[in-house]
Amino acid sequence: MNSATKNRIxxxxxxxxxxxxxxxxxxxxGIFLAxxxxxxxxxxxxxxxxxxxxxxAEKAGILPALAGTLWxxxxxxxIAIPLGISAGIYLEEYGKKNRLASIIExxxxxxxxxxxxxxxxxxxxxFGRIMGMGGSLLAGSSTLALLILPIxxxxxxxxxxxxxxxxxxxxxxxxxxxxxxxxxxxxxxxSGGIVTGVILALSRAIGETAPLIVVGALAFxxxxxxxxxxxxxVLPIQIFNWVSRPQKAFLVNAAAGIxxxxxVTFVMNGIALYLRQRWQKKVKW
Amino acid sequence: xxxxxxxxxxxxxxxxxxxxHVRMQVSKCRNAIFQFDTDLAREVIANEKYINALELKxxxxxxxxxxxxxxxxxxxxxxxxxxxINTNLERTSDNAEGIARYILDLDRPLDPExxxxxxxxxxxxxxxxxxxxxxxxxxxxxxxxxxxxxxxxDVLDSINRRATQTALRLxxxxxPDHLHFLNLLSIVRKTERIGDQTKxxxxxxxxxxxxxxxxxxxxx
Amino acid sequence: MEYKLKAKKVDVxxxxxxxxxxxxxxxxxxxxxxxxxxxxxxxxxxxxLLNRMNxxxxxxxxxGEILIDGQDIYDRKVRVEELRKKVGMVFQKPNPxxxxxxxxxxxxxxxxxxxxxxxxxxTVEDSLKSAALWDEVKDNLKKSALALSGGQQQRLCIAxxxxxxxxxxxxxxxxxxxDPISTAKVEELIYSLKEKYTIIIVTHNMQQAGRVSDNxxxxxxxxxxxxxxxxxxxxxxxxxxxxxxxxxxxx
Numbered sequence: 001m002n003s004a005t006k007n008r009i010x011x012x013x014x015x016x017x018x019x020x021x022x023x024x025x026x027x028x029x030g031i032f033l034a035x036x037x038x039x040x041x042x043x044x045x046x047x048x049x050x051x052x053x054x055x056x057a058e059k060a061g062i063l064p065a066l067a068g069t070l071w072x073x074x075x076x077x078x079i080a081i082p083l084g085i086s087a088g089i090y091l092e093e094y095g096k097k098n099r100l101a102s103i104i105e106x107x108x109x110x111x112x113x114x115x116x117x118x119x120x121x122x123x124x125x126x127f128g129r130i131m132g133m134g135g136s137l138l139a140g141s142s143t144l145a146l147l148i149l150p151i152x153x154x155x156x157x158x159x160x161x162x163x164x165x166x167x168x169x170x171x172x173x174x175x176x177x178x179x180x181x182x183x184x185x186x187x188x189x190x191s192g193g194i195v196t197g198v199i200l201a202l203s204r205a206i207g208e209t210a211p212l213i214v215v216g217a218l219a220f221x222x223x224x225x226x227x228x229x230x231x232x233x234v235l236p237i238q239i240f241n242w243v244s245r246p247q248k249a250f251l252v253n254a255a256a257g258i259x260x261x262x263x264v265t266f267v268m269n270g271i272a273l274y275l276r277q278r279w280q281k282k283v284k285w
Numbered sequence: 286x287x288x289x290x291x292x293x294x295x296x297x298x299x300x301x302x303x304x305x306h307v308r309m310q311v312s313k314c315r316n317a318i319f320q321f322d323t324d325l326a327r328e329v330i331a332n333e334k335y336i337n338a339l340e341l342k343x344x345x346x347x348x349x350x351x352x353x354x355x356x357x358x359x360x361x362x363x364x365x366x367x368x369x370i371n372t373n374l375e376r377t378s379d380n381a382e383g384i385a386r387y388i389l390d391l392d393r394p395l396d397p398e399x400x401x402x403x404x405x406x407x408x409x410x411x412x413x414x415x416x417x418x419x420x421x422x423x424x425x426x427x428x429x430x431x432x433x434x435x436x437x438x439d440v441l442d443s444i445n446r447r448a449t450q451t452a453l454r455l456x457x458x459x460x461p462d463h464l465h466f467l468n469l470l471s472i473v474r475k476t477e478r479i480g481d482q483t484k485x486x487x488x489x490x491x492x493x494x495x496x497x498x499x500x501x502x503x504x505x
Numbered sequence: 506m507e508y509k510l511k512a513k514k515v516d517v518x519x520x521x522x523x524x525x526x527x528x529x530x531x532x533x534x535x536x537x538x539x540x541x542x543x544x545x546x547x548x549x550x551x552x553x554l555l556n557r558m559n560x561x562x563x564x565x566x567x568x569g570e571i572l573i574d575g576q577d578i579y580d581r582k583v584r585v586e587e588l589r590k591k592v593g594m595v596f597q598k599p600n601p602x603x604x605x606x607x608x609x610x611x612x613x614x615x616x617x618x619x620x621x622x623x624x625x626x627x628t629v630e631d632s633l634k635s636a637a638l639w640d641e642v643k644d645n646l647k648k649s650a651l652a653l654s655g656g657q658q659q660r661l662c663i664a665x666x667x668x669x670x671x672x673x674x675x676x677x678x679x680x681x682x683x684d685p686i687s688t689a690k691v692e693e694l695i696y697s698l699k700e701k702y703t704i705i706i707v708t709h710n711m712q713q714a715g716r717v718s719d720n721x722x723x724x725x726x727x728x729x730x731x732x733x734x735x736x737x738x739x740x741x742x743x744x745x746x747x748x749x750x751x752x753x754x755x756x
Contacts, residue, residue: 170601170602188603
């Protein structure tokens with residue numbers, strides 16, 4: 001057997017191995033989805049979406065949790081987006097490229113990899129105790145904002161980096177200042193990438209449970225929060241709570257809750273995908 | 286018009302100017318001969334300097350255009366032809382100067398009989414009409430007109446041949462005006478050269494328009 | 506005559522690298538000057554000195570003076586944004602903004618805060634006409650500039666540079682990314698623009714320098730080896746290195 005034949009066999013073997021790996025993931029996900037949807041879809045109706053928690057499984061609903069999730073989503077976005085994008089712009093456009101900058105850069109990348117429970121502890125200490133927010137929506141959202149800040153910063157920087165140097169030069173060459181160039185050329189061109197990054201970061205935030213539990217989100221809230229200072233719960237915590245009940249009927253509730261949560265994340269990911277594609281199509285340098 | 290086209294247009298104008306001056310030299314020679322006008326002959330000699338300067342300028346322009354524009358095809362042929370036309374015109378002017386000097390050598394007007402014997406009148410008529418044809422052919426880029434020049438040159442050739450015979454006869458007859466008929470023979474020779482140079486100009490015109498090389502061969 | 510541009514003993518360093526070495530140069534107004542030389546010879550660096558595009562490069566340092574209309578452009582009093590309005594620039598690759606043709610042309614005015622529609626419309630028409638693009642795009646001013654062909658994009662970039670009414674236009678290999686027909690159009694344009702502007706063009710293409718320029722500067726290893734009329738440089742260069750370079754006998 002000469003080496004060409006051997007290489008061809010290895011090539012084919014690897015191809016099939018790759019297909020198998022891909023299928024494994026997809027099949028597992030498929031089974032999981034089918035199982036959950038099969039179990040939970042029947043439970044989803046208007047009452048399920050509009051009722052509060054109850055000790056009776058069939059009367060329990062997700063309204064406070066869903067509302068809490070949306071509140072958290074909104075507040076987190078309000079806190080994290082301006083901070084993250086501004087920090088990204090600063091680091092990419094204004095920051096001097098020296099040793100301090102590279103240390104900061106490495107640390108931001110590392111922050112994105114810190115376990116979320118650590119952020120929870122940090123949030124509990126700083127927002128909950130030192131700043132006296134307790135287990136409020138604001139404390140939870142601030143904690144989640146911290147959690148996704150590195151993702152937004154990195155996404156912003158990457159999107160800004162992808163704007164060609166030639167566009168900046170064209171703008172400078174016409175007498176534009178640095179800020180004019182950033183505002184009128186760089187940010188519009190990078191907006192697709194930034195928005196995609198922000199949405200992906202937010203969809204990570206709404207799936208988080210651990211930091212919120214640590215901060216003090218409660219499982220049992222029977223009213224919809226009306227201000228950032230209110231106590232709250234979120235969907236993942238509600239689901240976690242139901243799963244830990246012994247009754248079968250609560251498991252069905254959990255499945256239905258999961259379906260709703262999945263639907264929210266899929267929609268957000270879909271928006272991100274759509275924006276990314278539209279951006280790629282529109283801009284070809 | 287593109288930059289190169291503009292430059293070529295300018296070069297063409299310069300060459301037409303050169304042709305115009307050269308024709309003037311030849312026609313002044315004719316008038317100097319027939320009217321024995323030595324002032325006119327001196328003018329021809331003086332004008333030669335101007336034509337030399339014009340030749341140098343055209344050469345320089347051709348060199349620059351070749352260096353700066355890297356012309357190809359008809360543009361390249363035009364510039365190559367321009368170089369050679371330029372050289373030929375300058376030589377025509379040299380010959381005119383020579384003719385003028387022969388006239389200044391003389392102490393009195395040429396005998397009209399002698400002029401008739403050597404067919405000088407017809408010779409100048411033909412030569413000037415050849416120069417006109419060549420100039421028009423160049424201006425209008427008309428190769429048919431350029432080809433007419435070749436036929437007319439045959440007329441000059443035969444006059445030139447007959448001039449030799451005439452000179453021999455005059456020697457045998459012991460004609461007293463040696464200086465006159467010898468100078469006249471030289472003038473005829475030089476005028477015949479002018480015809481050849483005009484023919485060369487016509488060849489170059491055909492070369493640049495039709496990309497045909499007519500030198501050393503049949504001309505049709 | 507008054508010189509448009511004057512460089513006096515200009516040295517440029519990037520950190521430890523001495524990239525421009527004692528360059529002196531005088532440029533007359535309404536001329537086209539070509540910078541030629543092998544890659545890395547400093548010609549682009551020198552061009553970018555003239556509208557201070559090198560300012561942001563780390564470790565950039567300059568000695569000597571560069572005067573435009575008698576004013577030292579590196580003087581503290583000179584605002585770089587003002588300078589660049591006066592000294593326009595066209596780049597190697599066509600780099601229109603991902604906006605409409607109209608917005609591309611008026612960008613230089615918008616950043617100055619000029620938003621008067623009459624002024625903008627007139628500028629668009631004038632600039633596009635100067636750049637020999639008006640007839641091709643006048644019915645599509647609201648179309649994306651990215652839909653234009655490469656050659657049209659480059660002429661749009663030239664129009665955009667003309668819109669701020671500069672007196673000097675710098676061009677960094679403006680035709681190197683274009684096909685021969687577009688290149689010829691851009692070259693014709695450059696040649697016609699010198700009526701109103703002083704043009705400095707960096708080119709790798711020697712024939713292009715021959716075709717469009719009045720004067721040529723040959724750079725080698727950061728030095729200005731020879732500077733003179735293009736005719737003289739191309740027919741009788743005084744320096745052996747210039748001769749070797751333009752005849753392709755380099756190295």
